[in-house]
Amino acid sequence: MEFERKRYPVRLDIAPLVDVVLNLLLFFMLTSHWVEEPAIKIKLPDSNTAESIWETSKMITITKHGEIYFMDKRVDLKNLRVAIQESLPEKEKGFLRIKADREAEVGLLVRVIDEVRLAGVKNFSVLTERPNR
Numbered sequence: 001m002e003f004e005r006k007r008y009p010v011r012l013d014i015a016p017l018v019d020v021v022l023n024l025l026l027f028f029m030l031t032s033h034w035v036e037e038p039a040i041k042i043k044l045p046d047s048n049t050a051e052s053i054w055e056t057s058k059m060i061t062i063t064k065h066g067e068i069y070f071m072d073k074r075v076d077l078k079n080l081r082v083a084i085q086e087s088l089p090e091k092e093k094g095f096l097r098i099k100a101d102r103e104a105e106v107g108l109l110v111r112v113i114d115e116v117r118l119a120g121v122k123n124f125s126v127l128t129e130r131p132n133r
Contacts, residue, residue: 064103084119
């Protein structure tokens, strides 16, 4: 006696799967950090020990021609401290990034760091980039 099975067509409902995928896509799009760099062209110096920073923070940019930009606005060295103090009311909690072109004058970079410290900012970093290998 041979056993005969009835074959039913197997139907998978993919609507819940599509909903889950779209929800995941929406979640990652909303929670990802889009870091916009300023439109000032500079070449960062290389560093083998550079680390990536993904937090948003205030930025000072120094071009190879000695121009200083704070938050995409050009400032001179004399007014840099005032601009920092006005934009960072809680200096201990604020974090400042300094981007200096590799051809920028080192003395200017040191003077900018001095102004940052005199403004009361304790947390700052000088950005570099890893060399391409």
